[in-house]
Amino acid sequence: MPRIVVDVMPKPEILDPQGKAIVGALPRLGFTSFSGVRQGKRFELTVDGEVTAEILEQARRAGTTLLSNPVIEDVVNVELLAD
Amino acid sequence: MPRIVVDVMPKPEILDPQGKAIVGALPRLGFTSFSGVRQGKRFELTVDGEVTAEILEQARRAGTTLLSNPVIEDVVNVELLAD
Amino acid sequence: MSQPIPVANPAVNQHPDTPKFNIDTVEHATGTPDTELPWAELGLKDNEYRRVVEILGRRPTAAELAMYSVMWSEHCSYKSSKNHLRQFGDKVTDEMKEHLLVGIGENAGVVDIGDGWAVTFKVESHNHPSFVEPYQGAATGVGGIVRDIISMGARPVAVMDPLRFGAIDHPDTARLVHGIVSGIGGYGNSLGLPNIGGEVVFDSVYQGNPLVNALAVGVLRHEDIRLANASGVGNRVVLFGARTGGDGIGGASVLASESFDAGKPSKRPAVQVGDPFVEKVLIECCLELFKASVVEGIQDLGAAGISCATSELASNGDGGMHVELTKVLLRDPTLTPGEILMSESQERMMAVVTPENVGAFEAILDKWAVEYSWLGEVTDTGRLIIEWDGETIVDVDPRTVAHDGPVYDRPFHRPEWLDGIQADGFSGSIQDAARPEGAPALRAAVLELMASPNMCSKDWITSQYDRYVQGNTALAMPDDAGVIRVDEETGLGVALSTDANGRYSYLDPYEGARLALAEAYRNVATSGAKPLAVTDCLNFGSPEDPEVMWQFAESVRGLSDACRELGVPVTGGNVSLYNQTGGVPVHPTPVVGVLGVFDDVARRTPSGWVEDGQAIYLLGTTADELDGSEWANLRGHLGGRPPKADLDRERRLAEILINASRDGMVDSAHDLSEGGLAAALVESALRFNVGARVGLDEVCARDGIDAFTLLFSESQARAVVAVPRSEEIRFTDMCTARAFPAIRIGVVDADAVSLDIQRHFTVPLDELRGAHEGTLPAYFG
């Protein structure tokens, strides 16, 4: 069944405590190439049947009204997942 | 600065309590087109300088060792973010 | 090679919405007697499988095989331990039963605490899953034990978590500590259950086998007790809560694998993921069902899932049940009937409801948005019949599944190495060569002890647990016992403590089990509560090792004897075997939980000094008992004999502590256990940051020991108490009347911000605190 991905990231100006912890841990494991990490959320919405433009628009609205909190987060990506 | 995205999702056979709670809430808000939701994580790793194949490989390994818990999660995507 | 059994047809199975399996029916099984089944892969022994065939008079179907194999597993059938556990029942006197409303055998025991109130409590292990996936393993451990409590008809009111980890500096320990602690917190906090105590021990013997035990306690009115039985022919059987997925059948994935059914993909989760939100809703929903009196019998689903629930409910009731398995709501539609029967998916319950109450039942579940499905009904046929789409796939006498599992008298013998170990006492050993002498060395030793992994403050862990929720927590960490108010009107309440010392048990398992009970009993009495009942979780290595089996047998004998001597019955518990890595078993670790009762928890005694000028008394006597002690452990020594348990003394000490608390004769009390007097003094001072001046000479002279021994020995049946000036005469008279040794060793000094061991040394409380509280953050961040 087709899936739509909605990606949500903390706003750039918001401190991301989880990302900060990870960026501290990476070099200890030998991963030295990354200067910053931010942790966001990825939602996969399953659609019963065909994905119309209308449904994609629904996913986008679900992203901004429910799946993200606009005070601290941005929806950075909404797309149909190629299977 | 270039960023690499690492997407992590709960394994399909593993219970995803968050996704379950969200799928219950969507119809109440009028989003009726989605029969399932799974919630995963999206990491954005910032790279200082150029992204080589070696660095992409590092991100992949960071994904499977630190960013995901291989017992319950899969790394479903590692890619360079087009800016 | 015999032909595979058609369990599921992969071609059809590709349409997950229409699970049409080629089913191994009873009829098919009867017609194909020679089909070989993967009983060995499912963990059954040759003789066990033959016994199943004998019981049924034919080969089992795949679904029946699934049921027997999980229900006859060590975990569910107690086949290695049953013969020994009987002693808990056999040694109970009528007097001990006085407060017992429900004893061993149900989901959890129930104890009468007066005024029509009852309490149910139980401790269980989730050791292995917590090693594989620490967060989820520990979380679902809490979830499982809480469901046991709900299924008795009680509202869960608190949890505790006795834990054992490997060496604190081992690279894998941080992973386990972080995961397990946040898992216990994540689940318990989300359920709104205060965490009121537990234990944390680091010892390399637990490196590959951390012990994660979880205790839950619940409160109910006498008339609300619910039992797991299916009575009333025609009553309906309902499954509710989370949907059934492939959880916990990873190990038994043979049911979906090639030997069974070539070509079928086996995608079964290796670990179970808990959903504390669903469980919290289940708690409230069940309590509403109980209040409305719409369930006749109820059973939680834990290990062995529907196999266990259906067979136990049926055999404890009218003896029969008829179930249509396709009615089970699935998370994963590819599950085969056998897998559905074995699944250990969390947050599920099964209940029996009269036809008249079906509507009321559904209304309550709908209110809480809990999913349910009606599976079948209670019958009086004496058979558990399970159908799949109308075809019979299970037709068994449920007793044979639930109760008539194999029982083994496993051989055991005392290890030969034990004599050598017991002969190697600490005093005079090489490790004892540099015994601290003189003020600076003693002072340093106290600081070293209090900073050591086992004796350091556990605040880094316990501050991740909610101890306030529900508003009834009267004592919690770091007090000796957790105390919970039960009745807001009267202050009626309970105290709980869990204890075990694996090193003591290693040196002498009989004595070690008695010592575990003695300590938990003493902790409860120290808080001022009267001990009433016991639960236990017996964590051991492999029962197939005769030496481990001996440790187990001795522990059960010791614990049951000690329970009888102290007059407190075991009401339930759990056995966890096979805790070993590469042939090396963990120390025998019989975790003992004691429940005590207060008429009014306002009278409870906390374990820290408060009031300036109060007299500090040491109750009990001290001998050179350093074998197995924390001090010896710090020096890397483990040998000799554990301290002697004197249960008559424990009982008298308890009476003194309980009376003193009730009559307001003590303001603070702390029992002496691991770390001895040194630990008790330091902890009493740090609790409220109040110092004291203490003199050791009189006790040393009386007991014929030196200051080091007095500070570090772990002799039993001791406590330090702080007595208000006005109560001193009354208090000492009481001790004299009971012929219990008590010496005034010092005075609380609220102005001195230090602990002053006169004629020896003084340590500022800040310095002690730094040492005591710095250890866990240094290792775990």
Added chain:
Amino acid sequence: MTETPLIGAAPTFSTGSRADAAQGLSGARIGVITFPGTLDDRDAARAVRIAGGTAVALWHADPELAGVDAVIIPGGFSYGDYLRAGALSRFAPLMERIIQAANARTATARLPVLGICNGFQILTESHLLPGSMIKNDHLKFACLDAKLRVENNATAWTTDYLPGQEITVPLKNQDGQYIADEKTLDALEAEGLVTFRYVGGNPNGSRREIAGISNAAGNIVGLMPHPEHAVESGYGPDAASGRSAGTDGLGFFTSILNTLVGGTK
């Protein structure tokens, strides 16, 4: 006991107007809302009772407010804190009513609302209060006795405190770090809407040590610490008056009762 509905009465949120109407307190009906996953609802109700008021249980799916005079949104993990703490509860039918009533056009009609911990998170998700909560900076659940300074006692829920008074109440959460953009923070400060600040150490990284805030009208207050766990001696935080003796949280509940009863005079 008569239960006089007090909505529509005139709550004035100044210390001066506090009425001495002890026997009228139990007439004040304080709703305590329960969502699936709410934990501290019974504790909040107990606190209302101890303060002398009448607690009224509200269910998230109720269509109406049952004539309560004020509402407490208690702590817990509504909907498991899944997605974001408070995110799913915000859309409950009763929340729609509360949002309307709390924002009523005339000051006199505005429903007093207190959000504690998860309740505070629900209030920010509902945009009744600005900002949001993210994970504690140390990433762990933390249960501790927090010391707070009352920065603003001119709200419906804080009249019984003195300005600058320091109180101790338990704090217990995983997502307790208060954040908002600088402009919002400056505005909160400028308008005196920072109601409580952590003192003696910031337990979770909250911006400007903010533990609780109110709206401009002062009828809506949200805070992360739990005053309902500091209302009964013996079950609260340790205090100078004795171990577990702290009852500093009681002021929230007496404040609202006095505010409501005072308003009827």
